[in-house]
Amino acid sequence: MILLIDSYDSFTNNLASLLRQTTHQKVITIHNDAFPPDQYDTFYNDYLSYFDFMVIGPGPGHPANDDDVGIIKFLFEKFKYAKQAQSQSVIPVLGICLGFQCMCYSFGNDISRLSDVRHGQVYDIIPDNDIENLLFNDSMTGFGNVRYHSLYVDEVNDEIIPLAYCYDNDSKVLMAARHSSLPFYGVQYHPESICSTNGEKLVRNFSKIAYDYNQKVNRTIKGHSDESTLPQAFSSHTVHEDYLIPNGIIENKSNTSTDPDIYLKKFQLNNDIDPTDICDYFNRYHEKFFLLNSASIPGEWSIIGLPVLSENEIITHSVDALEVHINVNGNHSTLPIKDKSEVWKLIGSKIKEKYIPRSDINTKLGNYHERDLPFFGGYLGLISYEEGQHVILEQLESICNGNTPDLKLIYIDRFMVYDHTTHDWFVVSIRPNDSEWCESIYTRLTQAEDLKLSLDDIPSSVKDYVNESDQNLIKFEFPSRDIYNQQFAQCQDYLHSGDSYELCLTTQSKITLPSYVNAWDIYKVLTLRKNPSPFSCFMDFEDCVIISSSPERFLSWKNTVDNKKQVELRPIKGTVKNTPEVDIVQATKILKTPKEMGENLMIVDLIRHDLYQFTEQVDVTQLMAVEEYKTVYQLVSVIQGQLSKQGYHGIDVLHSSLPPGSMTGAPKKRSVELLQRIESMQTTSTPNGRRGIYSGVVGYWSVTDEADWSVIIRSVFHYADDKENTDQTKIWRIGAGGAITVLSKASDEWEEMELKLVSALQAFK
Ligand SMILES: C=C(O[C@@H]1C=C(C(=O)O)C=C[C@H]1O)C(=O)O
Numbered sequence: 104m105i106l107l108i109d110s111y112d113s114f115t116n117n118l119a120s121l122l123r124q125t126t127h128q129k130v131i132t133i134h135n136d137a138f139p140p141d142q143y144d145t146f147y148n149d150y151l152s153y154f155d156f157m158v159i160g161p162g163p164g165h166p167a168n169d170d171d172v173g174i175i176k177f178l179f180e181k182f183k184y185a186k187q188a189q190s191q192s193v194i195p196v197l198g199i200c201l202g203f204q205c206m207c208y209s210f211g212n213d214i215s216r217l218s219d220v221r222h223g224q225v226y227d228i229i230p231d232n233d234i235e236n237l238l239f240n241d242s243m244t245g246f247g248n249v250r251y252h253s254l255y256v257d258e259v260n261d262e263i264i265p266l267a268y269c270y271d272n273d274s275k276v277l278m279a280a281r282h283s284s285l286p287f288y289g290v291q292y293h294p295e296s297i298c299s300t301n302g303e304k305l306v307r308n309f310s311k312i313a314y315d316y317n318q319k320v321n322r323t324i325k326g327h328s329d330e331s332t333l334p335q336a337f338s339s340h341t342v343h344e345d346y347l348i349p350n351g352i353i354e355n356k357s358n359t360s361t362d363p364d365i366y367l368k369k370f371q372l373n374n375d376i377d378p379t380d381i382c383d384y385f386n387r388y389h390e391k392f393f394l395l396n397s398a399s400i401p402g403e404w405s406i407i408g409l410p411v412l413s414e415n416e417i418i419t420h421s422v423d424a425l426e427v428h429i430n431v432n433g434n435h436s437t438l439p440i441k442d443k444s445e446v447w448k449l450i451g452s453k454i455k456e457k458y459i460p461r462s463d464i465n466t467k468l469g470n471y472h473e474r475d476l477p478f479f480g481g482y483l484g485l486i487s488y489e490e491g492q493h494v495i496l497e498q499l500e501s502i503c504n505g506n507t508p509d510l511k512l513i514y515i516d517r518f519m520v521y522d523h524t525t526h527d528w529f530v531v532s533i534r535p536n537d538s539e540w541c542e543s544i545y546t547r548l549t550q551a552e553d554l555k556l557s558l559d560d561i562p563s564s565v566k567d568y569v570n571e572s573d574q575n576l577i578k579f580e581f582p583s584r585d586i587y588n589q590q591f592a593q594c595q596d597y598l599h600s601g602d603s604y605e606l607c608l609t610t611q612s613k614i615t616l617p618s619y620v621n622a623w624d625i626y627k628v629l630t631l632r633k634n635p636s637p638f639s640c641f642m643d644f645e646d647c648v649i650i651s652s653s654p655e656r657f658l659s660w661k662n663t664v665d666n667k668k669q670v671e672l673r674p675i676k677g678t679v680k681n682t683p684e685v686d687i688v689q690a691t692k693i694l695k696t697p698k699e700m701g702e703n704l705m706i707v708d709l710i711r712h713d714l715y716q717f718t719e720q721v722d723v724t725q726l727m728a729v730e731e732y733k734t735v736y737q738l739v740s741v742i743q744g745q746l747s748k749q750g751y752h753g754i755d756v757l758h759s760s761l762p763p764g765s766m767t768g769a770p771k772k773r774s775v776e777l778l779q780r781i782e783s784m785q786t787t788s789t790p791n792g793r794r795g796i797y798s799g800v801v802g803y804w805s806v807t808d809e810a811d812w813s814v815i816i817r818s819v820f821h822y823a824d825d826k827e828n829t830d831q832t833k834i835w836r837i838g839a840g841g842a843i844t845v846l847s848k849a850s851d852e853w854e855e856m857e858l859k860l861v862s863a864l865q866a867f868k
């Protein structure tokens with residue numbers, strides 16, 4: 104077994120996977136603070152002997168800082184006293200990046216700051232072949248590897264023997280070394296990155312070194328490939344995810360009937376009728392709808408949920424309170440919870456209850472369409488940034504007079520689906536005996552004469568919905584550029600000190616409008632007139648509203664024909680303005696540069712890490728392609744995985760990967776904590792850096808256990824109980840930001856933030 108010590112990095116699981124795939128050994132991961140200092144000795148004396156070798160992973164911070172490295176510093180101190188090299192109590196160690204720096208530092212070497220910090224940049228590693236260099240084969244010369252570091256080991260003393268360098272601006276930077284007598288090795292670069300090479304060779308070589316050492320000193324290794332051989336007091340501290348679906352299996356529901364209640368009617372309308380037209384029709388009749396609209400490529404489907412508000416279940420959670428509210432059929436119940444994760448378990452058990460296997464649907468409906476519908480009823484809704492992990496909740500304040508809604512899900516059992524490629528419409532109900540409802544919708548829509556919205560009737564600005572006499576009520580409040588510059592400088596400090604590799608710095612702007620301005624009208628101006636997007640959405644809940652024109656998928660999951668659970672993430676990083684003067688060739692030139700590619704690479708590696716928690720099958724199927732949107736060009740990557748580990752479902756991935764890495768930067772935990780502090784500086788920002796709905800996700804989770812969630816950006820949102828609402832006016836908020844790296848310039852980042860802000864703001868101008 105291999106012990107991997109994680110310093111809360113966002114690449115650790117990539118390393119774990121590389122280790123597993125190369126050695127076929129079990130990898131046990133613990134955080135560097137899993138054990139309190141009074142248990143360090145027990146750890147050293149009793150637990151290390153279970154492992155063949157130990158890998159100390161990368162992470163934010165500095166080797167000298169106890170909070171950054173936890174038990175690692177202690178372990179190296181102990182090893183120092185066991186310096187008689189052939190000691191049984193010494194375990195072979197491979198340090199990666201921070202782990203490597205810790206090794207060098209412990210043996211008396213200084214850690215300095217790089218003058219040119221490298222985050223997500225590929226450099227050739229040049230091993231020193233003039234010495235016996237077991238870490239690198241002869242075949243490993245000048246191979247490209249990704250660097251993510253601000254700090255480095257400059258000069259080394261006799262205890263550390265350099266093994267490899269890279270050349271950077273004519274200076275040599277130490278890239279690998281070993282201890283002179285102990286079995287300790289390390290590399291400064293990241294062999295586990297998607298853009299690194301020879302990672303497997305490196306691990307194989309080190310594993311051989313470790314094996315030979317263990318043989319030579321006769322180290323007895325107590326652990327075997329089975330985790331259950333580990334002492335209970337140890338294994339309770341390892342990093343693992345609980346199952347959110349009770350018993351880990353969705354298919355095992357007690358009362359599975361193979362004859363689900365489901366009624367579907369397929370029909371066509373005039374080809375130019377689109378989901379916005381249909382919703383506008385329902386709006387005219389004051390009927391409630393929730394819309395997920397793929398209003399531009401690569402979108403293929405749109406979903407319109409048609410609930411009866413007094414009947415359909417609505418789940419509400421706020422991170423301000425340890426309770427969940429459920430409204431259904433006019434009844435309201437409040438469930439106390441111990442922590443946030445219980446909300447997730449609750450929705451996990453709900454979908455398990457409601458689960459309908461796709462095979463049953465297909466049996467029931469026969470060959471209803473050439474492609475399976477993506478959604479067959481289920482939950483539609485949003486999840487805020489703060490509902491994700493790592494936000495320091497104690498510091499938050501509510502945006503609202505009461506609690507701020509952070510998770511809102513509505514159960515949808517009546518809905519329409521539109522196939523944008525075939526122009527087929529479906530009206531579907533999964534309520535018992537509900538065929539009449541489907542028929543009535545079909546009849547109404549096919550007979551309606553006034554379905555097509557005329558673009559001429561939609562003004563080019565929301566302002567046009569405000570009476571002449573009320574124009575003075577419209578107010579805009581934007582972030583201060585001076586404060587932004589200070590925030591940018593703070594980000595740079597953290598990027599240079601090694602605390603972060605990339606920080607997605609965001610701002611908030613506020614728009615005050617008369618209360619009577621209708622949310623649906625705002626949606627129409629934004630998505631029909633200004634910014635059509637593949638993930639636009641409209642959700643008007645009682646306590647919050649989201650109007651989104653997002654281009655970014657966060658996560659989708661679906662079952663493949665051979666019944667595999669396929670997950671996909673589509674992070675966007677790298678932005679260029681789309682103007683008549685900039686075509687895709689020019690945009691590509693700007694985007695395919697070290698700055699933009701480094702930004703994107705970091706998030707790709709972070710997302711691979713998020714996925715490797717649940718599966719060994721992670722593929723980057725698209726690396727940094729340039730995609731064109733109405734207002735911007737973006738660099739987009741696609742990461743796919745198949746959930747092979749028994750018991751895990753898409754919901755587990757969603758829960759453990761929020762907030763989206765593209766909205767935080769890397770490493771996620773430290774970056775979220777830093778950003779929370781930095782973002783609270785702006786006066787337009789919500790209290791204590793709360794982002795609220797912006798930076799969260801919106802989407803659906805179908806009863807077939809399939810889902811699609813987009814990142815809430817290029818969006819407008821509103822809270823019914825916003826502290827800043829007045830009797831006459833409502834506050835609408837727009838968030839905007841971008842990734843800051845060491846290659847960023849404050850003025851360019853400000854402009855990029857403004858560009859993204861304008862994507863949504865232009866609807867109000
Ligand atoms: C933060 C925003 O967008 C995010 C940041 C991007 C970037 O830094 O290039 C691109 C897409 C989003 O992941 C935003 O639109 O407000």
Ligand SMILES: NC(=O)CC[C@H](N)C(=O)O
Binds near residue numbers: 160201600
């Ligand atoms: N990737 C890492 O482990 C980084 C190590 C250290 N925090 C640095 O920035 O140099």
